[in-house]
Amino acid sequence: MTRRIAAAVFSIATLTLSSTAQGQIRASERSTVSQTIDGTTITIDYGRPKTRGRTELWGNPLVVPWGKKWTPGANWATNIQVDKDITINGHALPEGHYSMWMEVKQDGWTAIFDPDARRFHLQGPSGDPNTIQFDVQPETVNWNTEVLTFSFPEVKATGSVLRFAWGHTQVDFDIGVKASRPIMIAADLAERYVGSYDFKVGEILGGSETIIEITYENERLVVRWPDAPLAPLKETWLQPLGEGMFHPVEITDGEILDIMTFVAVEFTPFDGKATGFEWRALGDELWAEATRLPY
């Protein structure tokens, strides 16, 4: 009888304990967020602590003391994985897997990307010589982010914004990716398209007729449209797609701002010296057409 009771108690205890372990709620649950930009995928894996009414997070010895190299997350260090080389705030971050840390100081923070990805929060960064680090300026905002969050609030053809937010603080990282299709074109191909064109624009772009110039500079086709309705369209590059087709590329200060992937510039004929071109948008809608002017 005693053995039967003991066995029953043991069974009940085992079942109870195992079900409790499987259903355990963690104080900082794990999360993953991922963003693909033009074929490059960035993934953040991190623990999500809560503020739980704590209004002072930074410089609080019980949360993140000043000078601490803290992983923006909980438990196992926040990880960032990139499947192709990217830039982050202009700094090269090669393809790979990194643990992420922030050195939290009163006069600014330092972001640290450590190639040793598997580290616990108590260990801090490894000091690996290939560590990438740079200063960032946290921003104080009016709203409270209760649960520590990573997100990608802005995505363009050429990059994204990665945002860290916790409490009333956020830090934005400017992510840059390599274009899956290069912008450059060989000189003999470019020669087909270079010239002056009589450009007629549909109502959606302001409805006008003007002369535009296509030139070949630094291995790129450059389109100059002085009367463009928007400043980024006054000078654009053409990203070659093949078959006489291009995407317009918005540029600013000589850098790519965005690639207008919803527009195709189609030259005719598609396989020879161009006599003109059309701007076609989604739905194959004709936005503009151009005729080459005689030399």
Place this chain on the structure above:
Amino acid sequence: MSQHDTPSRRRFLTTVMGASLTLVAGPGNVSYLRGHRLGTQIDHPEPRPDVDASNVLSEAQLAGFDHLIDLYNGIREIPHVADGIRCMCGCAELPGFRSLLTCFESNGMAMSCEICQTEGRMVVRYHNEGRTLDQIRAAITARFG
């Protein structure tokens, strides 16, 4: 928000962008200067020899979608071409979807998909310009591949 994203630029982009094209990048070492996406390989289906337009939605079935009638009529004229083009919106991964022609048949995918519609209009236009099936395939691959 980017410092370059002025209100007028945002309004312009919001007004004219109905949907985003998803371009699938591929690895490879084809000379980028020749204007080709690096190493893209798109497999367009072979048109079935006995294909016809009998399953393409009729005008009656397009009630309420008057803006698509001309497109469906255009595809109806060239089932043998549309059946040789891969649809690039992702529906090609679904069971039962064989070609761009399928998108305009009973399941009605092209009624709501802007990629199907754009691709369909391009195929009709290129065919009417006299391009061969291979030339049309190359243009679709260049645009969407």
